[in-house]
Amino acid sequence: MRSRKRWCTNWMSKINFYLLEYAFAYILRHKNKNIFIATVFTLLVALLSSIFFITTTVSYEMQERIANEPDIVVKNYKAGVVSSVDSKLLDSLLEIDGISSGHIRVQGEYDFRAKSIKFYLLGVAPFEDQENPFISKVLQNNEINSSQMLVSKYVKEIMDNAYYNEYFNFVKPNGDLKKVMIKSTFDTGENLYLRRLILLDKDTLREIFGYAEDEGSDVALAVANPNELDFLTSKIRLMLPNAKVISKDDRLLTYEKLFNYDSGVFLSVFIVALFTFFIIIYDKANGLSSEEKREIGILKAIGWRVEDVLHAKFYEASLISFFSFFVGFSIAFIFVFIFKAPFLGEIFMHDTLLDIHTFNLNIHLELSYTLLIFLLSVPVYIAATLIPSWRVATLDADEVMR
Secondary structure, X not given: OHHHHHHHHHHHHOOOHHHHHHHHHHHHHOHHHHHHHHHHHHHHHXXXXXXXXXXXXXXXXXXXXXXXXXXXXXXXXXXXXXXXXEHHHHHHHHOOOOEEEEXXXXXXXXXXXXXXXXXXEEEEOOOOOOOOHHHHHHHHHXXXXXXXXXXXXXXXXXXXXXXXXXXXXXEOOOOOEEEEEEEEEEXXXXXXXXXXXXXXXXXXXXXXXXXXXXXXXXXXXEEOOHHHHHHHHHHHHHHOOOEEEEEHHHHHHHHHHHHOOOOHHHHHHHHHHHHHHHHHHHHHHOOOOHHHHHHHHHHHHOOOOHHHHHHHHHHHHHHHHHHHHHHHHHHHHHHHHOOOOOOHHHHOOOOOOOOHHHOOOOOOOOHHHHHHHHHXXXXXXXXXXXXXXXXXXOOOHHHHHO
């Protein structure tokens, strides 16, 4: 504790508060130019920080979602169109060495055209394990039969607006109606991607989708050894050339391609931001104005050393750059994690795969990206201020003022 206090005391003693006061006064004297620089600096840091916050947070939440999904999902295709799967396919897949378990899932979207929304229907069965722990918890507290269903509070609000207070009529493929009672509702909480969820009995959902008794929408498989995931996925693809086989790794790769840093949108924004910033840096490093040169000459004439001039310029650049960086960083933090990134978040989403409104955007910061933005802005700006000042300060006072 004493060593830390001694270090702080030594550090404070090295700061020349007279030069710091001069640097602050210099900023105020040239406030129009410095306000412009600080504004551009702040906006660039805010933009870049917002992009990093969105991409890293969405990627982190997506990994958490995929962790609750099956290791391998097999969908059947006929003539290029998604078709149902049956129990025979499941039996053949369970015979593969390395597949520990599997089951047929009955799930899919239901288009409720009256409100222009698609419900997500999931069929459940008694004593059947669920990959998602949230769904397992909901089913532990509520049991449903073939004529009942559980809906999220968001779905219930939509149904109430359409005057379906106690039940809902699903339209089957043949045009007949299937009446299902609303037993209870559940709050999805932070699981925003489940807000359109409806839980029904598997046999009831088969009837709504027009499946036979032993059919379903896809097959979910669990792998005994995660290291064999890619090998087993490739093996099933060779075994079923007409099926679509998707592993956890495939889903992660698909989503990462949508908002990673190689995407054209991100690169465009990133390059434009850096280009704008370095134009300012180039203009500042290219030389000082005649007024700034004359001021340095006056300082040297009254006895200032080169070190004193550079210290003053260092304090000036540090005040502007650190202030702009922290303000920009704070704006980005509030914009992304409090206001949930309106408008900008939509850029990194995909209409058919991702919806920014289904992400919580909880605070998730990666120090490496914050450090990258800092190193690309603050030290560069300080160097661009010191270099031309050093060139002028090393000249004779009369030569500078001439």
